[in-house]
Amino acid sequence: MMIKNTLLLLYVFCFSQVLNAQQMPIDFSDTQDVFTGFSGTNFTRVSDPQNGSNDVGRFQNSGGAPFEGAFIDLIRPVDLDVNKIVNMRVYITDNLTHTILLKMEQGTGQDVEVPVGISAGNQNSWIDLSFDFANAIVSGTNTSINADEEYSRVTFFFDPSFNQAGIFLVDDIDDGSTPTDPNVIDIEYTDLVWSDEFDSPSNTQVPINSSNWFHQTQLPAGGSWFNGEVQHYTDRLTNSYMQDGFLHIVAKRETFTDQGETKQFTSARLNSKFAFTYGRVDVRAKLPFGDGTWPAIWTLGKNVNEAGGFWQPQFGNVDWPFCGEIDIMEHGLGATNHVSSALHTPSSFGNTQNVRERVLNDVANNFYVYSMNWSPNQITFLIDDVPFYTYNPAIKDQNTWPFDADQYMLLNVAMGGIAGGIDPNFQEDDMVIDYVRVYQNTASIEEDFKSEVKLFPNPVDEVLNIQSLEPVQTATLFDLVGTQVLELKNVDRQIDLQSLDSGIYLLQLEIDGRLVTRKVVKR
Secondary structure, three states, rough: OOOOHHHHHHHHHHHHEEEOOOOOOOOOOOOOOOOEEEOEEEEEEEOOOEEEEEEEEEEEEEOOOOOOOOEEEEEEEOOOOOOOOOEEEEEEEEOOOOEEEEEEEEEEEEEEEEEEOOOOOOEEEEEEEEEEEHHHHEEOOEEEEEEEEEEEEEEEEOOOOOOOEEEEEEEEEOOOOOOOOOOOOOOOOOEEEEEOOOOOOOOOOOOOOOOOOOOOOOOOOOOOHHHOOOEEEEOOOOOEEOOOEEOOOOOOOEEEEEEEEEEEEEEOOEEEEEEEEEEEEEEEEEEOOOEEEEEEEEEOOEEEEEOOOOOOHHOOOOOOOOOEEEEEEOOOOOOOEEEEEEEEEEOOOOOOEEEEEEOOOOOOOEEEEEEEEEOOOOEEEEOOOOEEEEOOOOOOOOOOOOOOOEEEEEEEEEEEEOOOOOOOOOEEEEEEEEEEEEEEEEHHHHHHHHHHHEEEEEEOOOOOEEEEEOOEEEEEEEEEOOEEEEEEEEEEEEEEEOOOOOOOEEEEEEEEEEOEEEEEEEO
């Protein structure tokens, strides 16, 4: 949701391509078997010329440059330690000789590649090819290697060393592995730790709960919101309110001047005053109707340096996208009723490489539960409890996985920008939210750690001691409304609480990648 203006065209291009991740084998039988061409190669799915009921991949070289090719990112990496051979079928449309280079990238080892030649005289016929990575070459060198690492990107180069136009049909790319469900949730989070049910009277509009939410209204530098959005965000009751047990975020056509800027639309953007690491988010909502509306349910790293945000004054020391962004639901970036989920990281740098789309039925009139399940290992997106996309990069580092620290939630309806032209007849509509719920495993994890983790003294006057068999990576203290009051890294088994007011707090400890939450009483 927070893509910078300078990346607008790149975002639109990549979104229109609907870049999909997949796993072996790849037979082009479904819409996720999509390669991304580069340097002049164009990819499409077509029918097998010898079997009209079989879909295959069509790769067309322009001939305008060497090293034209295409790649696909995999949900489950190719493991060359288990299977050295990658097989595929290729259909040649001419009588020329050709070379196909198969390269493995984005892995735990050096990039490796294997070339295979195709002799002349195979016009209009399928050929079986095998790429043996026991005899691979380290990319960019002449060094031979018996490759045995995992790789999450598969790249093909067609006639890589010279400029030659051509059409290649490809089918049945297979590394010998057995397909698995890529969206199996690894950790189920079941304990409700924070929620807003938007309890409110009937027939009366009342303000949102300011203990849970913060209105973000400050314009970014330059006087306009990112992505070419054309609205003002306000804290007025006309743009956000509770009524009949629902939250309403209302986008309106109206002339409104604020911070020295006059705009023709208003809406609201809410920051949660609760931030968390790992857990599940459920949001039941129906969405505004009309071209140009852009509703979003999403999260940002609490450390994002964005002036005007709730967490920025105390924690904002990292620029986007290094803070990480999780888009649980966006609507308006594609056709009506096409909702999407996405991740933004330094490695994708806002180009929505990690995005998936679902087509639903009448999102403006039907409620759906949009969910995100975030563990230390993966992030899975669900709609009505059905998983449809999991982000699980083979290498998790600061570029691919800025998702090991607190994120906070945002709810907003933007207007225009990437969402396109606004319907000239649009006057106002709203995103209606029934509830927002965050789950973690406080009770079950406490049970797991019962014999390992102890706090004493508790109640505590000054120094709280932590007894744990494993080092405490992070200790985070929250008050009872979910506001973070303290965060410490690499804790030395003691926390000084002398400066805290008396009361009850929740202490969340990260130990060996797992979380345990305990109640602390400060006297």
